Amino acid sequence: MLLALNPIAFQLGGLEVHWYGIIIASAVLIAVYLAMREAPKRGIKEDHILNLILWALPFALIGARLYYVAFEWPYYAAHPGEIIAIWHGGIAIYGALIASVIVFAIYCRVQWLPVWLVLDIAAPTVMLAQAIGRWGNFMNQEAHGAVTTLAYLRGLHLPEFIIQQMNIGGAYRQPTFLYESMWNLVGFALLMTVRHHEHWFKQGEVVLSYVMWYSFGRFFVEGMRTDSLYVMPGLRVSQLLSIILFVAAAGLVWYRRRQGNVAWYLDGNPLKAVE
Template identity: 30%
Template structure:
């Protein structure tokens, strides 16, 4: 765990540069850069879409923090000032995804944009930002795994780690998910170049990420994230199932629509 990346010493003041915040910032920049590049390739305005991506990431960040605060409501009720200490970690991805998706659909409808084309452009940017966010989670010591004896196990002593698991070999679930997200990122870029219909990239993301997340959840050891069925089905796995089913059904519909359009030509 490496929570502090660098400390700027100005003599009269010390400014800490937290690794968690730095990784999130890198993810933001790469996510927006990805959206700009894909927008240009799609014949869309890269500046407008980059601005939208920025606000989506901001709403996502806010939603992720709010859901984390809700999961630890008793703690933050007693320590309200800690709510703003985002540099110490503490984001729930699905909270961010819900908030960002809600704003995105509001924006799409208001400006009468093609939802499917926009999802194709935005999804890879979200994935790369998320990947670097998971690296930040490793540095902060949150989103940790279960005890294990695998050779690549890691030990954490963050305040976010349960006392019984501090300095105990754990599955590096943050690394597992980051690696999976990097693979997904490049996979989506490939699909973007070869897609047969608008929405193929975005819907593929909404199908594959729930699978990734559900598998990662098996190795997670931070029980604070909540369970729908105690010890069996986590909240994230439950949401993943719903998202996967919805995305799969919509992908089938879009694929059939694309096949009909081809047959008419």
């Protein structure tokens, strides 16, 4: 039997470098690279993408933590010193996404950039980063589902190293990290394939399609996880938010299409040409 993978990649003196951090950092770098390649084609300078990432990353981390703390407030109210102890675990991707969108909107307003277009450029790459980032959860043996059987996992035709990494606490677990990763990877491939088709997407519809795709898949994956935050017994926070986001995104697509004056994604930046 294979042993569980070591979550620590290497040590530098007394500093332990975890695979989780390496994977997340790699995911961000790949996403930034792809967004920077797309931005000039749509009339947005590459520098704006770098600036956005530098602003968004710290606020995304804060947002991810605050989101988690808010829904676990009884514990953190009793242990306030743990609020900043992010190294003990407890962040939520929805919190990071919400904080990042706010930063994007503020930055774009200050820099006179079309918010919807910038979000469209970033959305598919964010989905890819999420797909890659879930493998950090895999290395930490977290974000998994309920107990299952070895026969079930082998029936999925998974590589043996994934199967053995899903042996957690003496029991095999549903690889929900993998389900979400694959769902996001398919969504990334679809959006990257079709967003350059003429007259397919109005500005804003790439990011709204991302929201609908991600929230739809997350609703079902969240239902299989064992580490969910709950609004109340039986109602998971991420499932409720997934429903709200899916309906809101679909409604925005319908509403903006009816306006008739929304530019096409391929029209690029109507406010400022690339310098």
